[in-house]
Amino acid sequence: MLHDHHHEPHWKHDGVRVIKGDQLDPNTAQTPGMFRQAAINQARVGAQRIWAGTVAIDPNAKTGVHHHGALESVIYVVSGKARLRWGERLEFVAEAGPGDFIYVPPYVPHQEINADPAQVLQCVLVRSDNEAVVVNIDTIDPVEPPEEVYWVDPTHSAPEK
Incomplete structure (x- = not known):
């Protein structure tokens, strides 16, 4: 039986990839x-999708x-205490701790909160697309108003006061 090794170089560089935890990209x-x-x-x-x-x-x-528009998001809590409204x-409100998964469906208005006053909340985040889609909703008054940190960056506008 003859083996076709024609695809070896292609798969070697374009196949499975391992991204080491100390090589994550903060350019986001x-x-x-x-x-x-x-x-x-x-x-x-x-990655395409x-x-x-x-x-x-x-x-x-x-x-x-x-x-997040049409995007689906999955959040895995590594450490700390997450609260979502x-x-x-x-x-509606739910809390999640280490080992818990959170699913955020498309178009659901929500607020993300670190519910612990003393510990950093560490999570793994997966989105169903590469595009960072964030639609701020200024017509809903948050039950827990952002006190210290607003979600503001080039893709997020500051809330109106």
Whole structure:
């Protein structure tokens, strides 16, 4: 039986990729109080329909109310205590701890909160696309108003006062 080794070089460089934890890319949208690093994206590995990375959220940090358009997001809590509020008036709330997964469906208005006043919240984040879609919603008053940190960067506008 003859083996076709024609594809070996292609797969060697374009196949499975391992991104070491100490080689994550901080060249991504940053928000005061939150530190994001990309592991998997188009620029790093050629990913077409997925983005994955980490986020570290300072104690008590809270985002403004927003949604991510048609994107789906999955958050895995590594350490700390996450609180999410969601709904038309942020009337729903859930908390997650280490080992828990959070699913955020498309277009759901929500607020992300580090519920621990003393510990950084460490998470792994996966999005269903490479584009950073964030739509700030200024018409909903957050149940837990952002006190220290607003979600503001080149893709997030400051909330109106």
